[in-house]
Amino acid sequence: MKTDVCIIGAGPAGLLLGHLLKAEGVDCVVIERRSPDYVLSRIRAGVLENITVDLMERIGLDRRLKAEGLVHDGFNLADGERLIRIDIAGLTGQQVYVYGQTEVTRDLMDACEERGLETIYEVEDTALHDIESDAPYVTFDKGGQQQRIDCRIIVGCDGFHGPSRRAIPASVGKEYMLEYPFGWLGILADVPPCNHELIYANHERGFALASMRSETRSRYYVDVPLTDKADDWSDERIWDELAIRLGPDAAANITRGPSIEKSIAPLRSFVFAPMRHGSLMLCGDSAHIVPPTGAKGLNLAASDVHYAAEALTRFFKASDNDAISGYSDKALSRVWKSERFSWSLTNLMHRFPGGGDFERAMQVAELDYIANSRAAQTSIAENYVGLPV
Numbered sequence: 017m018k019t020d021v022c023i024i025g026a027g028p029a030g031l032l033l034g035h036l037l038k039a040e041g042v043d044c045v046v047i048e049r050r051s052p053d054y055v056l057s058r059i060r061a062g063v064l065e066n067i068t069v070d071l072m073e074r075i076g077l078d079r080r081l082k083a084e085g086l087v088h089d090g091f092n093l094a095d096g097e098r099l100i101r102i103d104i105a106g107l108t109g110q111q112v113y114v115y116g117q118t119e120v121t122r123d124l125m126d127a128c129e130e131r132g133l134e135t136i137y138e139v140e141d142t143a144l145h146d147i148e149s150d151a152p153y154v155t156f157d158k159g160g161q162q163q164r165i166d167c168r169i170i171v172g173c174d175g176f177h178g179p180s181r182r183a184i185p186a187s188v189g190k191e192y193m194l195e196y197p198f199g200w201l202g203i204l205a206d207v208p209p210c211n212h213e214l215i216y217a218n219h220e221r222g223f224a225l226a227s228m229r230s231e232t233r234s235r236y237y238v239d240v241p242l243t244d245k246a247d248d249w250s251d252e253r254i255w256d257e258l259a260i261r262l263g264p265d266a267a268a269n270i271t272r273g274p275s276i277e278k279s280i281a282p283l284r285s286f287v288f289a290p291m292r293h294g295s296l297m298l299c300g301d302s303a304h305i306v307p308p309t310g311a312k313g314l315n316l317a318a319s320d321v322h323y324a325a326e327a328l329t330r331f332f333k334a335s336d337n338d339a340i341s342g343y344s345d346k347a348l349s350r351v352w353k354s355e356r357f358s359w360s361l362t363n364l365m366h367r368f369p370g371g372g373d374f375e376r377a378m379q380v381a382e383l384d385y386i387a388n389s390r391a392a393q394t395s396i397a398e399n400y401v402g403l404p405v
Contacts, residue, residue: 019045021037021044021045021168023044024046024144024154024171024178026047026052026173027058027173029300029318029321030048030171030173030299031046031133033299034128036321037328037329040329044134047137047165048138049139049142051138056118061308063227064085064315065318066112067319072120075127077124084115086228087113088214089104090103091215092216094219095218095384096219100383102400104397107390117314140157141157142154142155143155143179144172147296148295152169152296170296171298171299172303173300176302183296185293189288192287193285196282196307197241197242197369198241198283199280199282200240200280201244201246201249202277202279202280204229204277204278205233205234205274205275207233207271207272207273209226209231210226210267211226211269215262217262217263217365218364219262221261222366223239224262242282246278251275254275283308283362287304289303289348297324297340300321301317309358310358312355312357315402320347322405327340361396
């Protein structure tokens with residue numbers, strides 16, 4: 017099989033890139049290790065920045081997003097005594113959408129056949145070859161038979177554990193990693209949210225987040241030690257803990273119900289540089305991970321895709337080699353700024369093991385400063401809605 021671009025990974029980043037390239041007449045094939053049902057079963061973020069919404073609009077797959085997504089003008093930080101509302105619409109003139117990553121993936125997946133985006137699922141033993149040449153290729157097993165895709169460019173959208181990043185020699189790449197000493201225990205339930213906007217709470221017992229996927233489906237989180245297991249937490253225990261950490265006003269509006277999904281996710285900050293080597297480009301989680309504080313993961317992948325689609329279109333349509341060579345620096349500039357925001361918000365809203373009275377006093381002072389400073393709120397709002405691409 018031959019194509020211009022082989023995309024490894026059929027999550028939202030890979031499918032979004034595939035649709036953008038197809039719209040520009042660049043031939044591509046997407047391969048994926050998992051089944052479509054498995055890909056759609058992943059429970060992920062739900063806050064979309066303008067870059068993600070704009071890309072869905074560009075390929076004409078925003079109808080359901082606009083019809084079912086919730087438009088948010090702000091969000092809240094809770095310090096145990098009050099809600100500090102960040103008026104993102106008033107401070108930036110922009111908004112965010114609440115629309116689950118699963119739904120974004122579904123919209124992209126459902127359009128593949130109609131638009132001729134070839135996607136091959138349930139492949140095994142994917143390997144990248146000759147990435148330092150102008151004729152790389154990808155091999156994989158499908159149905160017990162090895163297959164090969166010859167291409168000009170490979171794009172790795174295959175996540176933190178995929179083979180793409182590992183194909184770059186250790187002498188070329190550098191990893192930046194920070195692992196946090198806690199995880200997020202998440203619960204998904206078919207109950208109305210306790211507030212019409214998100215609440216990030218810093219309580220003496222730990223962090224909590226009140227979020228939602230729709231007006232009838234809520235997503236809540238509390239931070240827990242890495243030694244905890246999801247089975248250690250009954251639904252009742254989670255609801256009780258949320259009521260304490262989110263504060264009395266939010267607690268009064270919590271509707272309890274049985275969980276339909278419950279899991280613990282570790283938190284890390286991670287960046288791999290460069291994001292391009294030879295004929296291989298990296299997008300999304302294959303190159304960087306952010307803690308979910310601030311909802312940057314999917315949106316940062318979307319900005320990578322924006323830069324990658326632009327570079328690949330110029331490369332194939334205008335023979336512009338500089339577009340490919342400049343991709344990594346351009347993408348990493350925005351990656352590091354988003355990493356900074358997620359890292360700083362995580363540090364502000366969580367109690368760290370070993371943190372003493374001084375560290376807590378600094379959090380209290382910072383939250384009080386934010387509550388009374390339009391400049392501080394503007395900085396947070398600008399980062400939350402997404403920096404320019």
